[in-house]
Amino acid sequence: MKILKRMNKSNNRKNSGFTLVELVIVMAIMGILGLAVTGFIGTSTKQYKYATKDVDLQYEAQLTMNQIGNLIIDAQKGVKYEPATVAAPVEVASVNPESGYIATASAEEASSEEASSEQSSSDSKLIICNNDCTYNIIYRPSEHKIYLRKDTLDPATGAVKADGQGKESLMAENVIGFTPDLSEAESKNSVGLVVDFKAGDKKYTSKQNFTMRNKVPTGADVEYVAPAEPISVHIYYGGRDVSGQSISYVRRDNSNVLEFTSKILGGNNPSQEVIWSYTGRAADGNGTTFNSSGNTAKLSIAENETSKQFVVKVTSKEDTSKYTSVTINVVDTRNWLTTEGIYGLNGGNTEKTHINPYEVRNSGIAYDVNNFEWHIETYSLENGIESPSNDIEEFAGEQADYKGGKIFTYHIEDSWVFGHEHEATKELSMTSEVSIPGKHYRIYVWVTLKSDPSISSNVVTFKYDK
Structure with missing residues (x-):
């Protein structure tokens, strides 16, 4: 019986649930883990938001600088900067940093926040003057925005037309600073620009120098007068x-x-x-x-x-x-090509002309046997009127070949002239086919210098009259 009682007691303990202490401990552990997970998710989300703001600010800054830079680079008549005539509003902490906006204080509010200025805000402008228009880049600190306005000019007076002032279009938001630098515009033809951006507690500053294509004056007076070119x-x-x-x-x-x-x-x-x-x-x-x-x-x-x-x-x-x-x-190239022995082509006859080295040198041109380009034009003659003809071809061998049906063939080859000395030259041989009654041709041959094609020789005329 004692043994049976002990077994029953043991079974009763095994079938019992968790104790209250055990449940409390488990819930505490789960609560700690839940807080840890929630904190991790919250931190990751916050870091993601911060990173997104950085990327957004950098993208907006780059886009703004590109737009303004393109206008500065192409300035035609002048560039000037008109700063604010009164102080800009003083920035104070935003009541909602996560909203992405910046709160600014009025003069009264600024004084309560130990502001240094008691004056209201005013716009500043970077003005780019072209021949037919001006681009006004307006920084409005009260709105933390940059606007662009294009004004059309009267070409006669150079002033803005009565109906020429354009509408303002938004260029950038979240801007807390806009500082053009014209100190090197005259010396280096360069305009510097610094623009500060802020969204929530994130800030980003973009700095860049733009080199203008045209040499233009800067400052208050932008009327451009081109410098006089030297006589x-x-x-x-x-x-x-x-x-x-x-x-x-x-x-x-x-x-x-x-x-x-x-x-x-x-x-x-x-x-x-x-x-x-x-x-x-x-x-x-x-x-x-x-x-x-x-x-x-x-x-x-x-x-x-x-x-x-x-x-x-x-x-x-x-x-x-x-x-x-x-x-x-x-x-004087009138005797560069020889004309001796050229009287008129008869059926099957050959006439020749060559470059005369002595006459080339005598004309003041240095002689180089390879510095000549040959030119040949063939015309048929009927009733005194010349018409271009293709009844001619070049043959490479020593003998003319008329199998192609051409009436004339020519051959250019290396040759030698005998005078004061034995000297290399180029010789052209012109050969006609057998007599063809009633046909009249004129073949014109000349050479030009390869180094200066405007210099050409005398024209040698081969005649065929049958």
């Missing part, structure tokens, strides 16, 4: 400014007249009166003349002129220290 004298030939240059002129068989014009630039409507002069004529009485009238002049090179270089000079009559000149190198 400079220019001389033109063939519509091209050749001041201080050396040019080549290829002599022709008949008229050799070079025309020049002058122009004086810079300053404030400088006088265009000039004095012309030239040097280079080989001898008096050889027919070369130089005539001028106003801002034009003509150099006429006589047929018997042997000089290969002339210098034409033009000087400002108002300021003789201002002048310019151009050097003309006369190149």
